[in-house]
Amino acid sequence: MAARAYYEPEANGVERLPTELHMFHSSPLVMRGAHWHAQVEVNYIVRGWAHYRMSGHDVRFNAGDMALFWGGLPHWLDDSSDDLIYAGGHLPLVHFFRLRLPQDVQSKLMQGATLVTKATDASDALNFARWNDYARSGDLMKAGMAVDELLLRIERVRFDPYELMPGPADVVSAVEGLDHHSSPIVVRICDFIADNFREDIDSSDIAAAADIHPKYAMNVFKKSTGMTLNDYVNLMRLSYAQALLMQEDANVLQVAMDSGFGSLSAFNKSFRKIAGMSPTDFRRDVRCRPSVPGVIRAHSSGSVN
Missing domain, CATH: 1.10.10.60 (Homeodomain-like)
Incomplete structure (x- = not known):
């Protein structure tokens, strides 16, 4: 049986490019350990499931879930289904500050909360695929539309049921595998x-x-x-x-x-x-x-x- 492949942070990867906006539609590799990047991350699970160890809580995203979290705190994609496909982007802070989210939500995200909504539909799968294609097109107008439409989709979360994790009843514990001291x-x-x-x-x-x-x-x-x-x-x-x-x-x-x-x-x-x-x-x-x-x-x- 072949050894499992893992994601290794690159010297010029998202971790070192805080002002760049990355969009993706991929089958990700699990990570060897936690990493950190100065962008807000949005995930939409097209197929399968993904398990993250966040800074203070664990969370599993399932097919159809959309999530938003601050990448500036340690997080670790430590497990996933074999058929996982996820889409989304890493949003530089300039775009995060543009978002018209409730003030308490924006503040809690910056403090390590994870926003998860199950209020998605078939149009989201189509839209995330299109936004990724537009971003890859080399056409600045298409790329700009991809960013603007993604931000509007995130803002629409406020009108539907969503959850902020960890919730008040959750037990916040240290994340295994992280440097417990630092x-x-x-x-x-x-x-x-x-x-x-x-x-x-x-x-x-x-x-x-x-x-x-x-x-x-x-x-x-x-x-x-x-x-x-x-x-x-x-x-x-x-x-x-x-x-x-x-x-x-x-x-x-x-x-x-x-x-x-x-x-x-x-x-x-x-x-x-x-x-x-x-x-x-x-x-x-x-x-x-x-x-x-x-x-x-x-x-x-x-x-x-």
Whole structure:
């Protein structure tokens, strides 16, 4: 009997490309261990089932389920049916901040909850396949439509029954196989940054919230996520700023202040570093369709979890 194949994080994979939007329609490989990526992940189970160990809870997605969770906390696709096919995408934070979800839902997702809905139908299987095809087409207008339609589909969840896990009656336990010492620290760090990135915070504030020494906080976070604390805070701020800049009445200076930057010069410098252009150019480009913010990568086979 052939040895089972496993997903191995790639040096240039989703784990290292936080500002790119990946879409997929594939039969994924199970993972050797937990991984982390700075995008929100949406899964639609076309066929079969998938079992995840999340940060604090286990969850099984069955055929017809659609799920949304924050990839910035450790998660692990550790088992699946042999016939599993799933579709969806890894959404950069800029798209997550665009979503018109209930405020408490958005906050709970950033703190590690998993949203699951069974209120799907045959049209979802067709739509997820089409969005993946559009993203692979090389046509920017089609790619833009795929993103916009996917976001609208996620927003429609609010009108149907859904569940946020873990629920109030669930027992939250450590996830076997994760680094038991560092994982809770990373969770506390991510929670604090998600709640406070628009404020004037630094590594000392973050470490104090996690009740550890600043140097240790920086080392643990870098080891677990591949990003520095400063880079992660800037990613949160820049993603939030990009979402604001997509609004019709966006003022660059006001966006800089609302996103947590102390000055316009600091905002421009950080924005150019991550987005490759100035905030003004970004605002102009996103208003001239069919441009799509971020790079789209689509996958029809293999696994990107």
